[in-house]
Amino acid sequence: MxxxxxxxxxxxxxxxxxxxxxxxxxxxxxxxxxxxxxxxxxxxxxxxxxxxxxxxxxxxxxxxxxxxxxxxxxxxxxxxxxxxxxxxxxxxxxxxxxxxxxxxxxxxxxxxxxxxxxxxxxxxxxxxxxxxxxxxxxxxxxxxxxxxxxxxxxxxxxxxxxxxxxxxxxxxxxxxxxTAEDFAFSHPGGALGRKLLLKVEDIMHKGSSIPVVNLQTPLSQALVEMTQKGLGITTVEDDNGELAGVFTDGDLRRHVDLKTDLSTATMASVMTANPKTVAPNLLAAQALKLMEEKKITAVIVADESHKLVGILHLHDILRAGVF
The missing domain is CATH 3.40.50.10490 (Glucose-6-phosphate isomerase like protein; domain 1)
Structure with a gap:
């Protein structure tokens, strides 16, 4: 033939x-x-x-x-x-x-x-x-x-x-x-099951693994906290323990470009206030979509009272197979 x-x-x-x-x-x-x-x-x-x-x-x-x-x-x-x-x-x-x-x-x-x-x-x-x-x-x-x-x-x-x-x-x-969620329950081992079942709280960093500093913390100490926790981000809390802002590797680069005096700066002067947060019961796939839209590699996780409960990093999502 x-x-x-x-x-x-x-x-x-x-x-x-x-x-x-x-x-x-x-x-x-x-x-x-x-x-x-x-x-x-x-x-x-x-x-x-x-x-x-x-x-x-x-x-x-x-x-x-x-x-x-x-x-x-x-x-x-x-x-x-x-x-x-x-x-x-x-x-x-x-x-x-x-x-x-x-x-x-x-x-x-x-x-x-x-x-x-x-x-x-x-x-x-x-x-x-x-x-x-x-x-x-x-x-x-x-x-x-x-x-x-x-x-x-x-x-x-x-x-x-x-x-x-x-x-x-x-x-x-x-x-x-x-529903799609019903389908996911019968396919928990597949990629679709992970997308439809896995929530932010299942894979986020929590407890002592969350980098935390306060408003008065010097930038130099905040950088040490960021380095130790290895997420490229630290959260900033006020005196009441409420989430006040975040500081990231990107913020550091911006302040270098702005010629900010990094030796005297505190978190109150260099952080990003009112950061975007996600709820712990949000699907990890939805969090990934948000991170892609905002072009960020980590997002703060807060509960209904705006209390810090975790940090979700892009690497956490990829390790979980949600992509």
């Missing part, structure tokens, strides 16, 4: 699968809506099952459902007949996937599902198949032809099945009012 032929075949495959997905849109109908309502009403979990390539797609559908607010997991139909059926309860619902609708492994389970009064939603390419007829609702995943030139290897059909599963998951997500 020439390189051009490889490209032509690849484009033809994409086009055929795209056309198959376009036809799927008209099948998002009353049966689809009934399937959503049935799943929303179930007291247990959604059990997804399928053999071969349908099983691989079923695993992904189950994972998508589970991560978007619908408790679900995949059960291999062959293993179900050898003990794994015990994972399924009478409160559950089954989504059975078979393009032909004739999978013998799934058909073997249908009488057991019926005895347990477990509702079955099928995804098949044939409304007249045994599986479709046994199910309460059949979702049509038929394709005119596979992208495989032999019309044998599951290609277009598995793509359509995957999209139908995504359509179910998203419809259920919206019906449940599933």
């Amino acid at each position: 020439t390189e051009l032929t490889h490209i032509d075949v690849g484009k033809r495959t994409v086009r055929m699968e795209y056309d198959a997905i376009k036809l799927l849109e008209d099948r998002i109908d009353d049966d689809f809506a009934k399937a959503c309502e049935l799943i929303l009403a179930v007291q247990g979990r959604v059990i997804v099952t399928g053999m071969g390539k349908s099983g691989h797609i079923g695993r992904k559908i189950a994972a998508t459902l589970a991560s978007t607010g619908t408790p679900a997991f995949f059960v291999h139909p062959g293993e179900a007949s050898h003990g794994d059926l015990g994972m399924i309860t009478e409160k559950d619902l089954v989504i059975a996937i078979s393009n032909s609708g004739k999978s013998t492994e799934i058909q073997a389970l249908l009488p057991l599902f019926k005895r347990m009064a477990i509702p079955v939603i099928s995804m098949t390419g044939s409304a007249e198949s045994p599986l479709a007829k046994a199910a309460l609702i059949n979702l049509d995943i038929a394709v005119e032809t596979e992208a495989c030139p032999l019309d044998l290897a599951p290609t277009s059909s598995t793509t359509v099945t995957l999209v139908m599963g995504d359509a179910l998951a998203v419809a259920l997500l919206e019906a449940r009012g599933f």
